[in-house]
Structure formats: C-alpha cells, structure tokens
Amino acid sequence: MLKKYYIPRLIQYFTVLFIGVTLVFVIPRLLPSNPVEHQLSRMMAQGQYLDPSAIQAIRETLEQLYGLKGGIFEQYVDYFKRLFTGDLGPSFTQFPTPVTTLIRQSLPWTLGLLLASLSISWIVGTVLGGIRVSFPRSKLARLIELLIMGVRPIPYYIVALVLLILFAFLWPIFPMSGGYRMGVKPGFNLPFILDLLRHAFLPILSMVIIEIGGWFLQMRNVASNIVEEDYVVYAEASGLPKAKIIFMYIVRNAIIPQITGFALNIGFIFGGALITEIVFAYPGMGYLLYSAILAGDYNLIMGINIFSIVGVSTAMLIVDLIYPLLDPRVRYQ
Amino acid sequence: MAILEVDNLKAYYVTQTFGRSSTVRAVDGVSFHVNKNEIYGIAGESGCGKSTLLKAISGLVKPPLQILGGEIRYNFADQQLNILDLKDEKQRRRLRGARISLIPQGSMSVLNPVRRIKKSFEDVIYAHLDVSEGEFEELVKNHLEALGLDWTVMHTYPHQLSGGMRQRVTIALSTILRPEIIFADEPTTALDVVVQRGVIQLIKKIKEEQQNTLILVTHDMSVHATLCDRLAVMYAGEIVEEGDVKSLFGSPKHPYTSMLLSSLPKIGDKSARVSAPGAPPSLANPPAGCRFHPRCPYAVDRCRQETPALRQLNETHRVACFLQEAGSMELQGRAANEQ
Ligand SMILES: Nc1ncnc2c1ncn2[C@@H]1O[C@H](COP(=O)(O)OP(=O)(O)OP(=O)(O)O)[C@@H](O)[C@H]1O
Ligand SMILES: [Mg+2]
Numbered sequence: 311m312l313k314k315y316y317i318p319r320l321i322q323y324f325t326v327l328f329i330g331v332t333l334v335f336v337i338p339r340l341l342p343s344n345p346v347e348h349q350l351s352r353m354m355a356q357g358q359y360l361d362p363s364a365i366q367a368i369r370e371t372l373e374q375l376y377g378l379k380g381g382i383f384e385q386y387v388d389y390f391k392r393l394f395t396g397d398l399g400p401s402f403t404q405f406p407t408p409v410t411t412l413i414r415q416s417l418p419w420t421l422g423l424l425l426a427s428l429s430i431s432w433i434v435g436t437v438l439g440g441i442r443v444s445f446p447r448s449k450l451a452r453l454i455e456l457l458i459m460g461v462r463p464i465p466y467y468i469v470a471l472v473l474l475i476l477f478a479f480l481w482p483i484f485p486m487s488g489g490y491r492m493g494v495k496p497g498f499n500l501p502f503i504l505d506l507l508r509h510a511f512l513p514i515l516s517m518v519i520i521e522i523g524g525w526f527l528q529m530r531n532v533a534s535n536i537v538e539e540d541y542v543v544y545a546e547a548s549g550l551p552k553a554k555i556i557f558m559y560i561v562r563n564a565i566i567p568q569i570t571g572f573a574l575n576i577g578f579i580f581g582g583a584l585i586t587e588i589v590f591a592y593p594g595m596g597y598l599l600y601s602a603i604l605a606g607d608y609n610l611i612m613g614i615n616i617f618s619i620v621g622v623s624t625a626m627l628i629v630d631l632i633y634p635l636l637d638p639r640v641r642y643q
Numbered sequence: 644m645a646i647l648e649v650d651n652l653k654a655y656y657v658t659q660t661f662g663r664s665s666t667v668r669a670v671d672g673v674s675f676h677v678n679k680n681e682i683y684g685i686a687g688e689s690g691c692g693k694s695t696l697l698k699a700i701s702g703l704v705k706p707p708l709q710i711l712g713g714e715i716r717y718n719f720a721d722q723q724l725n726i727l728d729l730k731d732e733k734q735r736r737r738l739r740g741a742r743i744s745l746i747p748q749g750s751m752s753v754l755n756p757v758r759r760i761k762k763s764f765e766d767v768i769y770a771h772l773d774v775s776e777g778e779f780e781e782l783v784k785n786h787l788e789a790l791g792l793d794w795t796v797m798h799t800y801p802h803q804l805s806g807g808m809r810q811r812v813t814i815a816l817s818t819i820l821r822p823e824i825i826f827a828d829e830p831t832t833a834l835d836v837v838v839q840r841g842v843i844q845l846i847k848k849i850k851e852e853q854q855n856t857l858i859l860v861t862h863d864m865s866v867h868a869t870l871c872d873r874l875a876v877m878y879a880g881e882i883v884e885e886g887d888v889k890s891l892f893g894s895p896k897h898p899y900t901s902m903l904l905s906s907l908p909k910i911g912d913k914s915a916r917v918s919a920p921g922a923p924p925s926l927a928n929p930p931a932g933c934r935f936h937p938r939c940p941y942a943v944d945r946c947r948q949e950t951p952a953l954r955q956l957n958e959t960h961r962v963a964c965f966l967q968e969a970g971s972m973e974l975q976g977r978a979a980n981e982q
Binding site for chain 1: 701703732736737738741745747749751752754755757767770800802813
C-alpha cells in the first residue's frame, strides 16, 4: 500500500510543484516588457531628475532585487534559493515591502471568506441533495430543488450586485465595501468580530447562493444513481430500517465524491475570489492579484501564483491521501 | 399446501416524461401458487418481467413500479396475510429478510462496497432480532459452518472476494434468519459453470436443512431441470405455461416453451443449437391477441385477435395456447408433425 499508493503520489506531488514553480519563473521572462525598465520609466515619468550614472546604479540595484541579474541559469538557481528561504522579493508598487508581507496581510481575509462560503454551501448543498433523493415524494424538497436550479444559471456578479443594491444601498443594513470599518481597532474583541461578520456577510452569502447548486446537483446525481444500486435494493429487500439505508448505504457511498470535491476546492482558495473581492472591495488575495495585474507588479503576481500552485497541488495530494480512508476498494487493491 | 398464492397480479411501470405518461406492463395478470417446501422455477427470456414479479410479491414496490390489481397471499403457519393490504411500510419491512427473503439479480453488487461483510450481517440480524453480540456471533458462526464458509470472510470487504464467494456470502446472508420463502433472482447467471454448480448445491443444501420454500428465477433451463419441482414459463409479462418439471420438459405444450427447450444441449445430439428467432415485444405496447403470435410458427388468425387464457390441461399442467384447446386438433396435429 505504502509503496504502490503513497510513494507514487508523493513523487507526483513534488514533480507538479517543481514544474509549476518553474513555469512561474519562465513566463514573466518571456514577456516583452522588462519590469526594471518599467519601474525606471515610471520614476522618470513622475518627474524625478536622475543623471545617467544614477540611473545605472538604480537599474543594477533593481535587477539585484528582482533576481534579474546574471545569466538565465544563474537566475534560476538563485530563484530557487530565495524560494527556500521564503523570499519572494519586494513588491514593485509598494516598494520596498516584501511580497510575502502583502500576501500575509491578504491571506487571512480570503481564507475566512472562502472557507466560510465553501463550508456553508457544501454542507447545505450536500444535505439538501441527500434529502431530495431519500424522500423523492417530498413536495418541500422538490420546491427547494426548483429554487436552486432557478438560481444556478444566474451569473455570479449579478447576484453579488443585486445583494449589494438591496442590502447595502436600498436598505442599508450591511456595509457597501471593505473588510472592517475604519476606526474599529483590529483585535480579538467583540466589537471588531461583529464588525468583521457584518462586512463578510454579503460576500459570503453571494458565494453561498451560487455554490450551493453545484454541491446539491452532484450529491443528487450521485445519490440517485446509488439508490438504484443492487446493494440498496438488497438492503431494502432485507428489511433494514430506512434510516440505516439512507445513512449507511446511500449517503455513505454518495459522500465520497463530495468529500474529495471539498478538499480540492480548498486548494483553489489561495487564488482568492477575484470577482467577489472586487465587487465588495474586500482586501483579500483576489483583490491583491487584481491590483498587482493592473500595476504590472510582477513579483507580486509571481508570489500569488506560487501560493496558488502550492495550494492546489497540496489539496490534490490531500485528496489522494484521504481517499483510501473513504473507499476500501482503493485501500485493498 | 400453498404457502404463496398470487391472483391476477398486475404490476406496471408508470413513468412520466415531459408530461406524457408511459406504461410498461411488466407483469400483466399473473396467477400461480407455490406449495410449501417446493422449488418453484420461473423461466423466460430477458425483459419478460421475472424480476418485476419477484419485486412485487416480496413487497418491494416503489415508483415507477405500481401494483394495479391482484392479490398476493402468504399462508404462514401462524399467520395469513395479503401483502398488498400492508399499507404500512414498517410492517412490510418486518416481513422482508426475516420471513421472506429476496436475493436480487446482480449478485456481484448486492453487498455494500464500503461495509465489511460482518457489518452487513449485523445490519440484517439487528434489523429483525434483539440479540446480544455473543448470540450474534454464535448464530453467524453456526450458519457459516453449516454452509462450509469460513468466519474470516466476515472481516473482508466485498471486492476482496471472488464472484462465487460473494454469491455464497449473499446466500448465507439471505438465509441467516431462516426465512420461510426465498426468492432467488438469477443466482448463478454471472458465474462460470463450475462455480455455478457449487452455488446450486449450496442452495439445495440450505433448502434441505431449513425446509423452506424456494422460488428460483433464471433463464437457464438446465438449472431449472436439475433443481425445480415445478416451473412457470413467462413471456411478455404473462405466464404462458406451468407444470411439474417432468411433464413440462417431457412434453412442452406451448410453442414458446419448445423454443426455449430447443436451445438446450442434449447429450449425443450434435446438431447446431437453434436459438429462438426474434425478440420479446416491447411491454409498453404489446401485440394484440396472443403476445407470442409474431414469433410463433403455428399462429393462425385467431391468435392475432383473441388472447388465450391460462387453462388447466390436467392436474399439474397449465398452458395458454389455442393449439391445446379442443377443436384445434388439426392444428395440434400439424404442430406435432413439424416437431
Ligand atoms: N424502472 C423501470 N422503469 C421502466 N421500465 C422498467 C423498469 N424496470 C424494468 N422495466 C421494464 O420492465 C420489463 C420487465 O423487466 P424485468 O426486469 O422484470 O425483466 P426480467 O425478466 O427480469 O429480465 P432479465 O432476465 O433481463 O432480468 C422490461 O421491459 C423492462 O424494460
Ligand atoms: Mg431480471
């Protein structure tokens, strides 16, 4: 089991990481614009006067800082060395703040937002999907299904904007934007936490509304196939109590793809929720990436990408590692 | 004495697609009885309603399957009941698995893949009996031993067992509570010939030991020939012939039965096996008259218009065919000549 299952997956994990991180190194270097020249021209455009020798000095300092000094191979080795010490370089736009500091500031916001919406929509969608299949004649369950299917095709940003207009503008019970109110002191105290929840409510709600549908559908489809399986028919033919059949036969088998789906989605959290964070001006990773792209902040873009790559591939590794616990058919091959 | 009596049973699949309802008349007016302690076989090609019949009589009816008429009476020693009168699903559950037991078709997948075999046994036993853990183990140990199975299978998952082993375990599980009636739906179909024989022997052994009644569905006529006391032949949702195995195999009266039997190999016969030409009709829209007439080599006008009733030929033999009715001597003679 260890040799045949876990070792190949660990090897695969590190290979994917290596390739992804290498791509992050290669792609910016293929771009026609040079970040150092970009930065220099911006300094000049701001009307600073610099004599040529000063320009040269700045250029060399910048190249040093951004890891653009020397031959391509030298840069590559240097890049990995810096990665291992946790140094992703300085941000261009908020020079000289290190990229890691910026990410560290944004990450908790995104984590909170996305973990909450992912968990809520997963739980609600899974439970409703299970109920829909277990009680096929329930009118209420059918009504809920209709509602979910009706909401699902609406584009996400419309839901977000409608919520914003309804509950922050027309009936302003929630704030329009931001992660917390200016003037409230961040810290572990009740007023701040309440303010935090008030700000997070609409963004989370907007994502939950849209994401419930996917979880509901997957659970419903998988479970309604399982209901037809011979082992469920046999359980019924053997007179098992209905609750036992629902939980230990239908749900227990249908939950496997739900759990792996959940774990995979945790990986995507590190990229942030771009549209949500823009619409609600929420200070998370998506917003950070958005402003980094607008400003051409290469180091920051690369840093966020590396975080995403590590996040997604680690999530996939976790899925592979927990799968045998969920399904004995994988465990005993 | 009849332990099970089925009277004019109609079980249809009623489905709604895009507002249009369609009805598959999978079991359409079936009557028969099964005697205590006998092995009653049900034969017929794929899709003629055998599994549906078993589901209906074991009370496993849920949409789209509906019972549209008929009676299903069980005469247990201490209790007589019509299962269609049991409106409460709980009462039916108490019956299933304990007094009547169904081994469903698809023996490879009737055990929950994520549950150890022992858990499956616990599920069934604790659903019907209030026993301690020690009593549970003793009950299962004795049963397994009687069937020649080893206790170690209890710790495995279904996918770790071979097909034959899985089927044995399923049979053990279905008979652990000594049901009075066992319905077995194609118990040997997915298995290779050698394993098939073992499984058949196992079924026979249990039946002799527990003295219960067995209803065996398979389209394999040779299994019927070796195991059954009486046999019903189904075609397109109806029983077309029924009789004790000897007379039915010896002198089949319905052309469809002859067709099924002619596909059986006989010792010393080297001629090629003819399989039945054509296919059973769609049960959503069965042909008028005798449902077999489009494939019947002896069909006459009457067969296209009237439906033959299942008539008693003699004490043990019933058939639904105009060939066998008085006044059709000429036809009968022709049939005999051609055979
Ligand atoms: N859930 C269902 N919905 C609609 N029609 C069905 C359903 N299940 C079975 N049928 C139809 O009912 C008819 C009888 O099916 P049934 O499974 O009873 O046949 P069978 O004799 O057991 O065949 P086999 O030998 O293949 O098991 C078939 O025509 C089949 O297509
Ligand atoms: Mg069948």
